[in-house]
Amino acid sequence: MALGFIRKWRRQRQRRRQPAPAPAAPKAPRDPSRCALLVLAHPALHRSRANAALLEAARARPDITLHDLYQEYADFLIDVEAEQQRLLDHRLIILQFPMYWYSTPALLKEWLDMVWLHGFAYGRDGTSLRGKTMLAAVTAGGDRDAYSPGGVNRFSMTEFLRPLEATAYLCGLTWAAPFILHDSIQMNEADRQAAGQAYAAHLAAAIAAARP
Numbered sequence: 001m002a003l004g005f006i007r008k009w010r011r012q013r014q015r016r017r018q019p020a021p022a023p024a025a026p027k028a029p030r031d032p033s034r035c036a037l038l039v040l041a042h043p044a045l046h047r048s049r050a051n052a053a054l055l056e057a058a059r060a061r062p063d064i065t066l067h068d069l070y071q072e073y074a075d076f077l078i079d080v081e082a083e084q085q086r087l088l089d090h091r092l093i094i095l096q097f098p099m100y101w102y103s104t105p106a107l108l109k110e111w112l113d114m115v116w117l118h119g120f121a122y123g124r125d126g127t128s129l130r131g132k133t134m135l136a137a138v139t140a141g142g143d144r145d146a147y148s149p150g151g152v153n154r155f156s157m158t159e160f161l162r163p164l165e166a167t168a169y170l171c172g173l174t175w176a177a178p179f180i181l182h183d184s185i186q187m188n189e190a191d192r193q194a195a196g197q198a199y200a201a202h203l204a205a206a207i208a209a210a211r212p
Helices: 002-017 049-059 080-088 106-115 162-170 189-210
Strands: 036-040 064-068 092-098 133-139 179-181
Touching: 036 049, 036 189, 049 064, 049 092, 049 133, 049 189, 080 106, 092 189, 133 162, 133 189, 179 189
Parallel strands: 036 064, 036 092, 092 133, 133 179
Antiparallel strands: none
């Protein structure tokens, strides 16, 4: 209750600060060739050479729309209507992020909370995302053994991604095989180039499967 009140108060204060909006420009037609939306959530992208390598591979594809949440919403004031339209305009939703404390970075969780609403993403009338596909692309500092029953993290990355998989299922999306990059901190330049190539191949297969 308190958190919801604070969010509402912040948005009201932000609106009062802003001048009256200019008449909206005509909306540019959606490029039908861009069937995939890559939602990037990394609060320190300038320090992540692994995520930069993955992003470079994604940028090379003309059928992917890149959307950097921390660049767009540094103040966490998310434009819900614009974000919902982005989701409607694409068939494949890619969530790229580093694993932070066994979960997503804070802004990605906020984006899911604020945008994937009842009546839009789920619920009796929330059918807007049905038939689309969700793909998680995740980097982790630990190696594969660290994410195993006998490792320091006790569970596999697949298990840590169950909440996102459950979200996809609830909202009627297909859960694609995730792209998981382990040991990202220890990678050298050759490793990062190989990771980018593997990511490009993974994206190509996911996009081909998501096309009508």
